[in-house]
Amino acid sequence: MKKYSLFFFFLFLSVACSTDKKYGACHLEKTDETISFPIDTDTKNNFNIYSIYKDKDGKEYFTFQNHENNTIHFYDLKQQKPAFRITPPQEGSNGVGRTFGYYIQNLDSIYVFSLYENTLYVINKDCELLDKQSFPELGRSKFMATAFQTPVRLGGTLYTCIEPNRWIDHDPVSAALYMDTKEIKKLPFDYPDYPGSEVKLKRYGMEASFSRCYDGEHFVYSFHYDENIYVATPEHDSIRKVPVKSKYFDRVQLPDELTASPEDFCKNAWYNNLLYDPYREVYYRIAYPPSTLDKGIRSMELLQFGRKNFSIIILDKNFRILGETLFPDNTYNSQIIFVRPEGLYISDSHYLNPRFSDDILSFQKYELVEE
Secondary structure, three states: OHHHHHHHHHHHHHHHHHHOOOOOOEEEEEEEEEEEEEOOOOOOOOOOOEEEEEOOOOOEEEEEEEOOOOEEEEEEOOOOEEEEEEOOOOOOOOOOOOEEEEEEEEOOEEEEEEOOOOEEEEEOOOOOEEEEEEOHHHOOOOEEOOOOOOOEEEOOEEEEEEOOOOOOOOOEOEEEEEOOOOEEEEOOOEOOOOOOOOOOOOOOOHHHOEEEEEOOOOEEEEEOOOOEEEEEOOOOOOEEEEEOOOOOOOOOOOOOOOOOOHHHHHHOOEEEEEEEEOOOOEEEEEEEOOOOOOOOOOHHHHHOOOOOOOEEEEEOOOOOEEEEEEOOOOOOEEEEEEEEOOEEEEEOOOOOOOOOOOOEEEEEEEEEEEO
16 A cells, blocks of 8 residues: 555646646656667767657557758667667658658658658658658648657657748648648648738748647647747647746847848847747747857857757646746757657757767756746
8 A cells, every 4th residue: 555655645746746736846856767779970969850669569669860961860768778770762662852850750751751752751660652742732842750840640640840932822731631632731820920021022031930849739830930829630730839938048139130140049049949848738938048159169169959948837737837947058958859658859969068078968867846
């Protein structure tokens, strides 16, 4: 009986933050636990296309794509070592060209997205081409399938993000692909406007900086230039705008679209990605407070590893802010982060971290705790 009492006590602690409605109720706390993977010399540890995949036997893999050579790597999450990799050929009878992004339904149905065309390929683990479908209805807009714009399949429909295009009247963020009929429908939610988005000298600017997650009922969007998040039904026939403001700055600082420099994006305050934690029923929204660029630091290199520092805003299942945690300078890559039953794992493979190694991709575990 005592054993079961302890179990329910720890279960209560794990969900307490998700049910407490008080601001400042929770924060993220560093633990002693880490995960690390060895990576080869052809792979950088600052990629932005990755996902967790669980096979039919329940085995879990950390997967990521090296889009320079089309390779999708599979790492055994439990054993923390390489399991296998697949490299779809660019040419030939099974050729898929250059790809950027993927979605794994299972190892017999892996969807890969073309880098240059509105084309979706379906392959298996052996890289055999099973299907190919082009969608000229998208015009100039290509599919977007990074780690924070992950395609989601619900029944026979695959929901994907698509590139913005200022040159059309309605500029939808997402599309629904009906896999049985191979038809596509642009969903009725356009990219939100911001100062500068009316400039027609280019097809798009900061609109493409956004993330989307799915919580089992809604798609939730975080545009990096917008204090608000947007909560949508799967068919996007109902959109709710919710303010989610960082306590570390008053407003987003947008540089001029036509004169912006990499330094601006290292220094200015704005928001970043959002992800859902199904184990604790909370959301994490990344925010970048105003910052400085240290002497000798190259801005483009810094941006590849996130920024100098960042915070994470914690939201409950009703999008109320529970707390916000600020992370130390030059320690973590806010672009590589994932959720597990045990906690939140953030990559500490930041190139300015004294422990940084080109040969290792490592993660630090954080736990959600009550104040």
